[in-house]
Amino acid sequence: MKMDRRTLLGAASASAAAGVLGGAGSAAGAAPKDQIRIGVEEAFSTQEHMKAMRDFVDAHPEVTRFDYKLWRMITSNLKADTPRRLLDLADMRLKEMDEYGVTMHVLSLTSPGVQMLDPDVAVGVAQSANDELAEVIARHPTRFGGLATIAPQEPEKAASEIERAKTKLKLNGVVINSHTNNEYLDNQKFWPILEAAEAMDMPIYIHPRTPSDQMRAPFDDYNMGSAFWGYGMETSTHFVRLMMSGAFDRFPKLTTVLGHMGEAVHFWIWRLDYMSAPGVARGETPIKLLPSEYLRRNLRITTSGQENPAALRYSIDVLGAWNVMWAIDYPYQEMPSAVRFMDNAPLTQEERDAVYWKNAARTFNIDL
Amino acid sequence: MKMDRRTLLGAASASAAAGVLGGAGSAAGAAPKDQIRIGVEEAFSTQEHMKAMRDFVDAHPEVTRFDYKLWRMITSNLKADTPRRLLDLADMRLKEMDEYGVTMHVLSLTSPGVQMLDPDVAVGVAQSANDELAEVIARHPTRFGGLATIAPQEPEKAASEIERAKTKLKLNGVVINSHTNNEYLDNQKFWPILEAAEAMDMPIYIHPRTPSDQMRAPFDDYNMGSAFWGYGMETSTHFVRLMMSGAFDRFPKLTTVLGHMGEAVHFWIWRLDYMSAPGVARGETPIKLLPSEYLRRNLRITTSGQENPAALRYSIDVLGAWNVMWAIDYPYQEMPSAVRFMDNAPLTQEERDAVYWKNAARTFNIDL
Numbered sequence: 001m002k003m004d005r006r007t008l009l010g011a012a013s014a015s016a017a018a019g020v021l022g023g024a025g026s027a028a029g030a031a032p033k034d035q036i037r038i039g040v041e042e043a044f045s046t047q048e049h050m051k052a053m054r055d056f057v058d059a060h061p062e063v064t065r066f067d068y069k070l071w072r073m074i075t076s077n078l079k080a081d082t083p084r085r086l087l088d089l090a091d092m093r094l095k096e097m098d099e100y101g102v103t104m105h106v107l108s109l110t111s112p113g114v115q116m117l118d119p120d121v122a123v124g125v126a127q128s129a130n131d132e133l134a135e136v137i138a139r140h141p142t143r144f145g146g147l148a149t150i151a152p153q154e155p156e157k158a159a160s161e162i163e164r165a166k167t168k169l170k171l172n173g174v175v176i177n178s179h180t181n182n183e184y185l186d187n188q189k190f191w192p193i194l195e196a197a198e199a200m201d202m203p204i205y206i207h208p209r210t211p212s213d214q215m216r217a218p219f220d221d222y223n224m225g226s227a228f229w230g231y232g233m234e235t236s237t238h239f240v241r242l243m244m245s246g247a248f249d250r251f252p253k254l255t256t257v258l259g260h261m262g263e264a265v266h267f268w269i270w271r272l273d274y275m276s277a278p279g280v281a282r283g284e285t286p287i288k289l290l291p292s293e294y295l296r297r298n299l300r301i302t303t304s305g306q307e308n309p310a311a312l313r314y315s316i317d318v319l320g321a322w323n324v325m326w327a328i329d330y331p332y333q334e335m336p337s338a339v340r341f342m343d344n345a346p347l348t349q350e351e352r353d354a355v356y357w358k359n360a361a362r363t364f365n366i367d368l
Numbered sequence: 369m370k371m372d373r374r375t376l377l378g379a380a381s382a383s384a385a386a387g388v389l390g391g392a393g394s395a396a397g398a399a400p401k402d403q404i405r406i407g408v409e410e411a412f413s414t415q416e417h418m419k420a421m422r423d424f425v426d427a428h429p430e431v432t433r434f435d436y437k438l439w440r441m442i443t444s445n446l447k448a449d450t451p452r453r454l455l456d457l458a459d460m461r462l463k464e465m466d467e468y469g470v471t472m473h474v475l476s477l478t479s480p481g482v483q484m485l486d487p488d489v490a491v492g493v494a495q496s497a498n499d500e501l502a503e504v505i506a507r508h509p510t511r512f513g514g515l516a517t518i519a520p521q522e523p524e525k526a527a528s529e530i531e532r533a534k535t536k537l538k539l540n541g542v543v544i545n546s547h548t549n550n551e552y553l554d555n556q557k558f559w560p561i562l563e564a565a566e567a568m569d570m571p572i573y574i575h576p577r578t579p580s581d582q583m584r585a586p587f588d589d590y591n592m593g594s595a596f597w598g599y600g601m602e603t604s605t606h607f608v609r610l611m612m613s614g615a616f617d618r619f620p621k622l623t624t625v626l627g628h629m630g631e632a633v634h635f636w637i638w639r640l641d642y643m644s645a646p647g648v649a650r651g652e653t654p655i656k657l658l659p660s661e662y663l664r665r666n667l668r669i670t671t672s673g674q675e676n677p678a679a680l681r682y683s684i685d686v687l688g689a690w691n692v693m694w695a696i697d698y699p700y701q702e703m704p705s706a707v708r709f710m711d712n713a714p715l716t717q718e719e720r721d722a723v724y725w726k727n728a729a730r731t732f733n734i735d736l
Contacts, residue, residue, distance in 0.1 A: 184586070186589070186590075211583075212586065214583070214585035214586050215579075215582070215583035215584075215585060215586050215587075216583075217582035217583060218552070218580065218582050218583050218605055218606075218609065219583075219605070221554070221609065221612075222554075222608075222609065222612035222613065224605075224608065224609065224612065226643065227639070227643050228639075228640065228643040228644060229605070229608050229636070229640070229643075232636060232639075233601050233604075233605060236601075237586055237587070237592075237597070237601060238586075240590075240592065240597050241586065241589065241590065241592065244589075244590035244591075244592065245590065260639065261635070264632045264635045264636060267629070267632045267635045267679060267682075268597070268600060268632060268674075269676065270674055270675055270676035270679070271595070271596075271600075271628065271673055271674050271676075272596065272597070274673070274675075274701075275594065275595050275596040275597075276596060305639055305642070306636075306638050306639050307638055307642075308637065308638035308639075308686075310682050310685045310686050311635060311638070311682065313682070314635075314678050314679065314681070314682040317678045318676075318678050333642075
């Protein structure tokens with residue numbers, strides 16, 4: 001696997017996709033010159049995080065699963081394009097943001113955050129990553145926001161970190177990279193995290209990672225445990241488990257966020273409702289509302305990594321324009337392509353403003 | 369779990385879904401009085417099939433996975449609504465088809481067909497189910513088509529059965545209910561089946577079943593191994609494995625069919641292309657084309673169980689109207705609801721005819 005995804009922009013797939021998927025730009029006018037743009041799934045890393053991840057994969061040379069392979073590659077040469085762009089915050093990144101008119105990045109520690117690390121290490125790396133993040137935001141308050149990293153391995157400490165991130169560090173939400181040691185957030189051991197997130201008005205961005213050990217086998221072949229396919233199956237299934245556990249009844253004001261055009265959960269919205277009617281699936285589970293009601297009340301989705309105008313249109317039609325946010329997925333996807341996609345998507349300007357920045361400002365309590 | 373899904377039509381979820389998902393009917397005129405309607409995922413069973421399934425689940429009382437529970441329920445009382453409607457072919461079914469203007473059902477032995485049975489039993493039950501199916505079609509040639517059941521447990525015999533089903537029984541395609549003993553069609557042991565299907569111009573309908581043992585654990589809770597969620601994750605992942613194995617390069621004229629609005633595979637079309645560019649996923653796999661090219665060349669999708677006008681619109685926009693077919697999913701979903709959905713979907717009449725019957729006639733070689 002080649003890590004320099006910049007080259008992808010010129011590759012056959014990206015240009016073919018842009019061509020066949022509706023020729024964005026033909027259906028509506030471009031965005032105005034003063035368009036505000038907030039990307040909400042923008043990755044960074046720290047030297048300490050890189051070192052902890054390298055120590056971790058070095059300690060487990062026998063493991064062949066995708067996330068280990070990926071992190072061996074990332075940490076093998078910090079001067080390669082992807083790690084360099086992850087570690088750079090205010091230099092190359094701001095320059096590129098200026099070049100393409102990106103107002104703000106809402107930053108998050110790149111997946112899987114600290115969730116593969118031993119608990120003690122994880123708690124420490126999370127705290128210092130959040131401190132570094134707060135410092136960068138303080139230096140560039142109009143250019144960066146940030147989601148707090150937590151170590152779900154230690155739920156009570158994670159809950160405390162959410163409170164610290166909100167009250168002391170003024171961060172804008174929380175990122176959790178799907179499963180933690182193969183456990184999902186529907187497990188009530190994690191509910192102190194959900195409780196803190198709801199109490200602090202900190203949305204939880206459920207970001208992908210390689211499928212859990214319980215389901216990863218069919219994804220181990222053909223590189224399918226990656227962003228190519230398995231990330232979405234893992235993360236969408238995680239969200240549906242959370243919904244079916246009754247977590248959104250217990251924490252009705254909790255906001256969750258799914259990237260990659262909602263990880264396709266809402267493409268199933270009609271079937272989820274139909275099959276959850278009393279007597280079929282719902283009879284065995286305690287949820288109070290229809291899945292579609294949770295999807296509109298407790299979920300926001302983002303466009304990261306799915307620059308598909310038809311999927312955007314579908315999402316707005318089904319969830320409402322106020323539930324969809326723009327994201328680039330930098331540095332794994334490219335700023336100019338993500339900007340071109342949203343500038344030219346077939347939306348009204350009111351919808352474009354909602355998706356480009358107003359929903360992000362409201363959801364993540366961002367003052368511009 | 370209650371098996372009488374007729375009651376679902378009156379339930380909160382179905383009506384809420386119909387309401388919130390765009391109010392089908394507002395955007396375009398209704399279908400004309402003489403509209404032709406061919407449903408292509410319509411289930412049946414035979415007395416022999418029911419008995420074989422009951423013997424099988426009776427022999428494994430300790431297994432708690434969803435498909436075993438489901439089949440204990442179905443076979444516990446053959447006079448209950450669902451088994452009665454599965455076993456009835458030309459009586460209640462034709463009456464209801466007449467009532468709602470359904471021209472034809474393309475029948476398939478209900479999931480998982482014979483794929484849970486011991487190989488010898490499976491081969492025999494498949495053959496006699498195909499014989500019974502051919503007889504029903506011979507009695508009502510303008511009202512029924514049929515997909516052949518095969519036992520993938522015995523690939524060579526399955527390939528022969530495909531040839532017999534085409535040449536002797538004049539059936540219209542093949543149904544395979546996802547994994548067989550936890551193995552997927554990308555495994556080259558199954559490729560005699562793909563070879564026969566291509567040679568005989570028999571499309572393979574990859575129908576859902578409960579996720580394979582390798583991935584089912586996260587779906588075991590909250591009834592998620594069912595049509596509520598797990599069926600789609602299993603079946604879409606199966607298709608992607610097949611695509612990534614190079615099967616569509618080896619058998620370029622093979623047609624596969626995915627129900628439930630394509631099991632959402634094509635909602636990922638942009639990302640599949642992007643992530644399969646040389647150097648990322650594609651570098652490790654032998655496929656020659658972009659995923660989007662296989663999705664348009666080797667795949668047809670159907671609307672079964674997803675009566676969502678926005679998802680239909682998305683599908684047509686992305687795959688083309690000639691790749692989408694109507695299906696009811698009878699008796700698990702209801703004829704009047706499926707007809708109402710498609711009669712009023714916001715399509716041109718040309719698109720409506722394509723989805724309602726022309727694509728089915730072309731794909732499955734049906735002479736009306």
